[in-house]
Amino acid sequence: MTGSAVLHWGLLAVHAVLAVAFVLAAARLVKGPRAQDRVLAFDAVYLNAALQIVVFGMRVADPGYLEAAIVMTLLGFTSSSALAKFLMRGEVIE
Amino acid sequence: MAPAMPVWAAIIIVLLAIFGASLALVGAFGMLRFRSFYERVHPATLAATLGATSILAACVLYFSLVEGRLLLKALLPMIFIPLVNPVASMLLARAAMSRDYAKALAGQPAPGSEDAEWQRKASELAAARAEAARHTVDDEPPHEAST
Numbered sequence: 747m748t749g750s751a752v753l754h755w756g757l758l759a760v761h762a763v764l765a766v767a768f769v770l771a772a773a774r775l776v777k778g779p780r781a782q783d784r785v786l787a788f789d790a791v792y793l794n795a796a797l798q799i800v801v802f803g804m805r806v807a808d809p810g811y812l813e814a815a816i817v818m819t820l821l822g823f824t825s826s827s828a829l830a831k832f833l834m835r836g837e838v839i840e
Numbered sequence: 841m842a843p844a845m846p847v848w849a850a851i852i853i854v855l856l857a858i859f860g861a862s863l864a865l866v867g868a869f870g871m872l873r874f875r876s877f878y879e880r881v882h883p884a885t886l887a888a889t890l891g892a893t894s895i896l897a898a899c900v901l902y903f904s905l906v907e908g909r910l911l912l913k914a915l916l917p918m919i920f921i922p923l924v925n926p927v928a929s930m931l932l933a934r935a936a937m938s939r940d941y942a943k944a945l946a947g948q949p950a951p952g953s954e955d956a957e958w959q960r961k962a963s964e965l966a967a968a969r970a971e972a973a974r975h976t977v978d979d980e981p982p983h984e985a986s987t
Contacts, residue, residue: 756854
């Protein structure tokens with residue numbers, strides 16, 4: 747078994763595990779009884795998606811996908827802190 | 841298809857990435873399974889800290905070996921995600937706490953809420969606060985708690 751094959755199958759397995767985590771977090775996003783549960787689940791969903799993009803970039807050996815993941819985490823942090831502010835105060839910009 | 845690489849490096853990379861992905865899985869499973877919101881905040885940070893760090897460490901190792909030089913582009917999200925995601929979780933927990941507190945102060949627990957223990961504590965806190973407000977001297981300005 748060459749290193750290339752180990753990488754190929756191993757990273758595919760990582761994709762599968764991350765996809766299951768994504769689905770579980772999305773289930774909480776749908777189910778979550780209150781708004782804060784949904785925001786927390788949304789946080790986990792975008793994090794899992796960013797990690798999927800990182801792993802995909804590794805699989806196709808293109809470091810350009812890392813930038814997409816960076817932008818995604820930045821936007822995710824901004825949106826989840828804006829949603830937390832909204833839940834706290836009732837409006838985002840006062 | 842992945843480029844050629846020594847087997848030991850491939851095994852180390854795959855083990856790191858699988859470790860991070862299984863931490864993300866455990867975090868998502870815990871988030872689905874725990875009963876109250878304050879318990880759910882805890883597993884959500886599992887994927888963000890150690891999970892993301894180990895996947896991105898695998899990424900640093902991989903791209904450094906592929907390019908033949910130290911490629912530290914993956915170091916940026918590796919520092920950024922564990923630093924920033926718990927901050928968002930903490931903001932969210934504070935927002936949820938202030939919402940629960942306001943609800944308990946108004947004497948109306950959330951309908952269908954699973955956080956019975958927290959509701960009880962918050963209503964005790966609200967009662968204590970009302971009691972303290974009753975005993976304040978009139979010429980002092982009333983102590984306004986930040987909302």
